[in-house]
Amino acid sequence: MRSERAREDDPDPGKSGESADFRGAEAERLLSWCDSMKFRWNIAVTQPLLTRALVAEVKVTPLLAQCLVNRGFSAPESARSFLEPRLKTLSDPFLLPQMDRAVERLFAARERREELVIFGDYDVDGVTATALLTTVLQPLGWTVRQFVPDRFDEGYGLTQAGVENCLEQHPSTLLVAVDCGSTAVDQIAWLRDRGVDVIVLDHHQFGPVHPAATALVNPQLGDTFRELCSVGLAFKLAHAVLKHGREVGLPGFDRFELKPLLDLVALGTVADLVPLTGENRILVAVGLERLSSTTRPGLVALKEVAGVSGDCAPYNVGFQLGPRLNAAGRIETARAALDLLLAPDLETARPLAEALDQTNRERQNIERRMADDVVGIVRSKFDPERDVVIVEGAPLWHIGVVGIVASRVLREFYRPTLIIGGDGNYWRGSGRSVPGFDLAAALRDCGDLLVKHGGHAMAAGVTLEPANLPALRDRLNVLARRVLTVEQLVPELRLDASIVLGDLTTDCLAELGRLEPFGQGNAPIQLVVRQLRHARPPQRMGKEQQHWKLWVTEVGRAGSNPVEVVWWGAGETPAPASASFDLAVVPEINAYNGVRRLQLKMLDWRPASGGDL
Numbered sequence: 001m002r003s004e005r006a007r008e009d010d011p012d013p014g015k016s017g018e019s020a021d022f023r024g025a026e027a028e029r030l031l032s033w034c035d036s037m038k039f040r041w042n043i044a045v046t047q048p049l050l051t052r053a054l055v056a057e058v059k060v061t062p063l064l065a066q067c068l069v070n071r072g073f074s075a076p077e078s079a080r081s082f083l084e085p086r087l088k089t090l091s092d093p094f095l096l097p098q099m100d101r102a103v104e105r106l107f108a109a110r111e112r113r114e115e116l117v118i119f120g121d122y123d124v125d126g127v128t129a130t131a132l133l134t135t136v137l138q139p140l141g142w143t144v145r146q147f148v149p150d151r152f153d154e155g156y157g158l159t160q161a162g163v164e165n166c167l168e169q170h171p172s173t174l175l176v177a178v179d180c181g182s183t184a185v186d187q188i189a190w191l192r193d194r195g196v197d198v199i200v201l202d203h204h205q206f207g208p209v210h211p212a213a214t215a216l217v218n219p220q221l222g223d224t225f226r227e228l229c230s231v232g233l234a235f236k237l238a239h240a241v242l243k244h245g246r247e248v249g250l251p252g253f254d255r256f257e258l259k260p261l262l263d264l265v266a267l268g269t270v271a272d273l274v275p276l277t278g279e280n281r282i283l284v285a286v287g288l289e290r291l292s293s294t295t296r297p298g299l300v301a302l303k304e305v306a307g308v309s310g311d312c313a314p315y316n317v318g319f320q321l322g323p324r325l326n327a328a329g330r331i332e333t334a335r336a337a338l339d340l341l342l343a344p345d346l347e348t349a350r351p352l353a354e355a356l357d358q359t360n361r362e363r364q365n366i367e368r369r370m371a372d373d374v375v376g377i378v379r380s381k382f383d384p385e386r387d388v389v390i391v392e393g394a395p396l397w398h399i400g401v402v403g404i405v406a407s408r409v410l411r412e413f414y415r416p417t418l419i420i421g422g423d424g425n426y427w428r429g430s431g432r433s434v435p436g437f438d439l440a441a442a443l444r445d446c447g448d449l450l451v452k453h454g455g456h457a458m459a460a461g462v463t464l465e466p467a468n469l470p471a472l473r474d475r476l477n478v479l480a481r482r483v484l485t486v487e488q489l490v491p492e493l494r495l496d497a498s499i500v501l502g503d504l505t506t507d508c509l510a511e512l513g514r515l516e517p518f519g520q521g522n523a524p525i526q527l528v529v530r531q532l533r534h535a536r537p538p539q540r541m542g543k544e545q546q547h548w549k550l551w552v553t554e555v556g557r558a559g560s561n562p563v564e565v566v567w568w569g570a571g572e573t574p575a576p577a578s579a580s581f582d583l584a585v586v587p588e589i590n591a592y593n594g595v596r597r598l599q600l601k602m603l604d605w606r607p608a609s610g611g612d613l
Contacts, residue, residue, distance in 0.1 A: 122329030126179035128268030158184035179230035231268030271322035275521025301353035330400035397421025403430030535562035
């Protein structure tokens, strides 16, 4: 068993089609090796021909050139585009599948003065996308209503209960399904039978049959834009609407600005953990600047209660702003989050933001208690040979936090994990996976055991009868054995380069900062620093003495200034004990009292090696 792991979300297909043998002497050796290792160190292979070309043509340092090559940007033009994300390089929104159909139907609704209803999702991506479309369509002449399903009463997506309640509240002949709908075959057919057209604006995987929607704007149908989440798709739809309106000379369309919407796009995109590459990189890079200086009352109030000031980074979205918006849908109803984003002034927004802050505190308490309960149960019976996939469920486990708890179980045991809870005839759950195991595809192979399922390779949700839980556990383990190897049960630590301490300076780190914003698909720079020794004894720090602080210098360099290293969440793990050691680190600038200095965030360590690992 291993604790607190970091992982990359880039899939590693492994040995597809072969069943891994998790028993026998060799498997026992490998499993023992897995348990003794925190990470598999994978140092990127140097490619001097490619890096020299970037150094010469893009005018970057060799280390930045290596980092660009590692991320797939070996051609000078693609490297320049990555380093300089610009809105003007965004692609034509009509290249998205069926975007033309969606725009045609929207303008028909505008001409006929039809009321349309946006059916959103209750997470940050769905709520920001719903708010964005409302903010665009209403002032341009559409009559817009919103409906956000209740996680507890109606469940995720276009459920039958959800669409019936939606139409009861907002009778309409046009429904725009945002961040859902790709698998709602029966519900969309039911809506069409009642004269309701449906535009699906979604990025989730389809089932074996596509719904008969008026338009399916989903990048899964094409070969491009596949990294976009739903708020990114909403921005593209808004762009397409403006473009068409300007082409036909409608009044007001030429004066409408899309740039102020990018604060919502950055918020939803970072929170949805989609890759920050391609168009997402552009939208988030510019959007974070907008978020830093936003005047949107709801976001101003949200930043106040979250204690966010100054420049916004993905960390602020992922750990401060996003959780407070998500808490509404996890504990109560996501309508509160949507109302906040649509608030007309600070007087309206501040009490909404304060209520969300309190709801988030309640969510944290529920999550902490449930996570301790679930981890204890798994720990008591975990068998690394048997449990390739962890599936656990119990009545009354709070369905609002099952996904967060699944993430914690995965971090501790590093196995694909599905946590299920609820009461009554049906339970609902959420899963998280590891690279190499497509959880959404696996659940499709378990469709006969499930009432409903959907999601991505790395995260998915299910609804099932409680009696089918053991069979689901068994089948997922069979499927996982076919594609996962024993080695894949140790998280990979991808390292950009191997360097010596003297190569790291504040100027070097400033240049590496051109790779920001970091996130999914564009991991923070991680390096191996060779041949280090302690310059003074390490010290415990933190309220519970759960962190280490080290001061290191290079072996054989007497008199050099020591560099500070922090090892967050080390727990009971001892500090490096070898006379000399190598560290896997994230280099950072620590700015305090106007002084900027190098600091290393430690990921792992090994006794010093003279060559490649």
